[in-house]
Amino acid sequence: MKKYLYLLTCLLLAGTATAQSLLTPEQLAKREKRKNLTVKEWNTDSKTKVRWLDHVKVYDSEGRCVEEIEYASYGQRSRVTSKYDDVTGKVIEEVEYNDRNKPVRIRKYEWNEDGTKAKQYNYLPNGKLFSVKVFEYIFSDK
Numbered sequence: 001m002k003k004y005l006y007l008l009t010c011l012l013l014a015g016t017a018t019a020q021s022l023l024t025p026e027q028l029a030k031r032e033k034r035k036n037l038t039v040k041e042w043n044t045d046s047k048t049k050v051r052w053l054d055h056v057k058v059y060d061s062e063g064r065c066v067e068e069i070e071y072a073s074y075g076q077r078s079r080v081t082s083k084y085d086d087v088t089g090k091v092i093e094e095v096e097y098n099d100r101n102k103p104v105r106i107r108k109y110e111w112n113e114d115g116t117k118a119k120q121y122n123y124l125p126n127g128k129l130f131s132v133k134v135f136e137y138i139f140s141d142k
Contacts, residue, residue: 023089031062031063031064032063033063034059034063034064034065035060035061035063036059036060036061037057037058037059038056038057038058038059039055039057039059040053040055040056041054041055041056042054052071054070054071055068055069055070056068056069056071057069062084062089064082064089064091065082066082066083066084067079067080067081067082068080068082072099074099075099076101077099078096078097078098078099079096079097079101081094081095081097082094088111088115090109090111090115092108092109093106093108093109094106094107094109095107102125103125104125105122105123105124105125105130106122106123106124106125106127107120107121107122107123108120108121108123116135116137117135118134118135119132119133119134119135120132120133120135
C-alpha cells in the first residue's frame, strides 16, 4: 500500500514539474510578478483632459490572466474569463461576454504534448457546437 501511495505522489509531482517545465525561465519570472495582480489601463482625452477606464486584466494566485475587460465610452464593451488546466497550466476554456455581461461565445481548447494548440471548439451560449478550428504547424527549412 505504501508503494502505491509513493508512486501516486511521484506521478502527481512529476505532472506539476512537467507543466512548469513547459515554461521558460522568463515566462516563470513574468508569471511570478503577476500573481494576484489587477492591471487597469486609463485613457485621457488630449483636449478635454477627461480620463476613462479602457481595459482591465485580472490575474490569479498563479499569475495567469483569468479575466480581461474592455471598456468603451458607454461602459463595458466585452469581457473574457479564462479557466486553466491544473496539470498543464494551459487555458482550457474562455467565455466571452457582451456589453450586457451576457455570454456570446464559449471557446474550449485541446493542446498538443509539445504545448502548442491543437484544436479550438467554439460553442454558442446555449452549449451548441458552432465550429472547430484545427491548428497546423508547418516548419520551413529557410
